[in-house]
Amino acid sequence: MSRLIVVSNRVPVPEKSGDAPAGGLAVALQAALEEHGGIWMGWSGKSSGTREPEALDLKDRGKITYALTDLTDKDVEEYYFGFANRVLWPICHYRLDLAEYGRKEMAGYFRVNRFFAHRLAPMLQPDDVIWIHDYHLIPLAAELRQMGVKNRIGFFLHIPWPPADVLFAMPVHEEIMRGLSHYDLIGFQTDHDLENFAGGLRREGIGNEIKPGRYSAHGRIFKGGTYGIGIETAAFANFARKSASHVMVRKAAASIEGRDLIIGVDRLDYSKGITQRIDAFERFIEGNPGQQGKVTYLQVTPKSRSEVPEYEAMQRTVAEQAGRVNGALGTVDWVPIRYINRSISRPILAGLYRMAKVGLVTPLRDGMNLVAKEYVAAQDPENPGVLVLSRFAGAARELDSALLVNPYDIEGTANAIARALSMPLPERQERWGKMMDYLNEHDVVRWCDDFLKDLVA
Template identity: 60%
Template sequence: MGRLVVVSNRVPTPTPGTPPAGGLAVALAGAMQERGGIWFGWSGRTLPATSAAQEEPEMVEQGRVTYALVDLTERDLNDYYAGFSNRMLWPLLHYRMDLADFTRVALAGYYRVNQLFARLLAPKVEPDDLIWVHDYHLIPMGGELRAKGLTNRLGFFLHIPFPPPDILTVLPNHADIVRGLAAYDVVGFQTPSDVENFETYIRREKVGHRLSDGRFVVHGRAIKVGAYPVGIETKAFTEAAEHAAKNPLVKRMKESLLGRQLIIGVDRLDYSKGIAERIQAYETFLTLDEEWRGRCTYLQVTPKSREDVPEYAAMEREVAELAGRVNGAHSDLDWTPIRYVNRTVGRNALAGLYRLARVGLVTPLRDGMNLVAKEYVAAQDPADPGVLLLSRFAGAAHELDIGALLTNPYDVDGTAGALARALEMPLDERVDRWRRMYDRISKFDVTDWRKAFIGALEEPERTTPKIAAVR
């Protein structure tokens, strides 16, 4: 059994004696300790713009895992990360063509950093290693490694949506991006819709087709493409929620509610999350269902992110002003409709807050998966569960439509009506809906996701008739 080499934009900083930080670290920790391997990527540190590129990654050993850390210059970070990755790919892959900002300088930086990563990683790879590259920052990584002569099994997983061709082809270098995916042996998406969009693109652009065995031919290479929906640590999160009643923050929150029903939303500050539309829907709900005024409280937890990107700074102002306007118009002396928290809340406290909430509002305008939806379900009290109000445009809707109330976040009135239904839903219906969702996320958790993808990557290469490259 070969080692597992993981490549991601950011490497979780190893801290001996503490659990892994971040969802991807949790998902892969067990496999990496079992197999041994390398976790390669950006250290999180920056060098002056005039600095030379790093010649060797910093190697940190922890158990059977070696963390290979690369510092980036300010120039590389601005072009590759803040530029092309987060001002072009991120908005476009989330269907926000209006926010996409393409520059040749940023594109050059995107490829420059991928080439740097490949140059530093290639000498560390052994012939039987499995290589698993993660997310939109590193799509060209597979092709760069192939150019270095590596013949290892290469896998790529896209954690965010893959849009339909009419959106993807807005990207000036869309053909090169898809050609980069063809360098991998396994390409994983979150949902069947993403796979369908990929297939439609390669057919429409005449660069590939599906084989009878389910694989795809893309630019002359036969690759496996599939949906591998990311899960959570369901059992562990449920246990955290069960014990969170003693958490000081959770206790204070429960006492402050004074018997009111809690509605909760938890999102990183990002325009894809639909936070402004959600607040507007809540305001509409308060206007149309006046009997709920003073009987419910909406808690929105929204840690800041990417504050150096102008669109995010503008959104932070918009959301804060909107929450303030709603509170100013609807609050009473002893009741504030919205509690807007602009900071990170710890995992255990968050699990307890989910368990307190009668409604979980997960209404992104577009999301690859959205694990908050699954965490909310995992945290519920089986005897008195809350209701998940879920956007149909979240990847999680492909799995949780069996119990969630699906809503269109662009339809403010419809979301307001769904919120009223969720708050008024009888116990027997809440239990039935919750049980179906909980069974699903228990049977397909984060370990199953990791095993499914690595299992596909480990499959022996099948013989395929010689295929002419499609031009």
């Protein structure tokens, strides 16, 4: 394969060549870029105020050039906080009630994608392979095609893709669908997402599936497929094995004083089902009074998009709810819920996962959810914990040996917590073994390789 060009909203730039990236996606993409050589382009995360951003900030790290651009305050407000996160994000997560469509924000979204295209195009060589990531950049291929770019261009959507009745409530759904048709390969997390996309083509009468995995729309023929993203399974398992010696992990273990640990780790977002999860934990304690004082529920929820009013309001709601439950159920020597509103480093997180007897991963809707996979990878094979997983997470299509729950069913989730805590060791080992086998085979490197192989085929 020729050079690889990756474009994403944000770019994790290492301090120096050879530094390890922080997360699984960055690990896979950096490895692919180092193998083929290439460019990783995206927003710097900085604003240039009202000034037009200057030339791309190029940082060479071995065979990879990281190309960063600032955006104006107007661009950030309209493209990122506006259309991407107040329209596309809620609609793709089936939350029509939270979508705030505005023509100004829509125009900003397409304008920034055009800006990205004009910055990227001069750096392209004829045989470069381009891989664009996520909902922020759906129109980017169409902008590049309009400039005459004929390279192979792939797109991967990291979040869910909704069914036609949800998608068509968005006023500009036709432009979004047309934008996707300019890719050579569109990748989705699950077969359900791909089915929703194909159904939208048929329902709108703009295209059809001409044979399995190949589609026709807007005068173009392109491929679509499912590529469930994985984690760096072996590395994360190794993190967890070594974590017992970490001072913070030892302190955490001592602080729970032999109680069973239940853990939830989520970015603060209404799609994650955090309030329903706290309700389910409360119901579990009320229904199992013998568990009072014997379990600790740790909820790690870093702040997210606090500039968006919905997220600021949710931060208050979750904190108040955790406080209410602690006030109602807690005792002098027992705090039922520990709520942490900041990030924790991955090595420490791996250790906490390994300590936890139950992993609560109960989003209302999620493209994949890598916390579920990290929790499984972190477990001790001799004494693994139990994953309680929402059936509305993409991970449920792969990790079907978890205890699958409907997160809207508070009673059902409470019962699953009770079952997880009382599950016999042989059943825990059997369930964990099946999931771990899958994760070892389908890690993030395979995800990357499979997508790129199909893109250039």
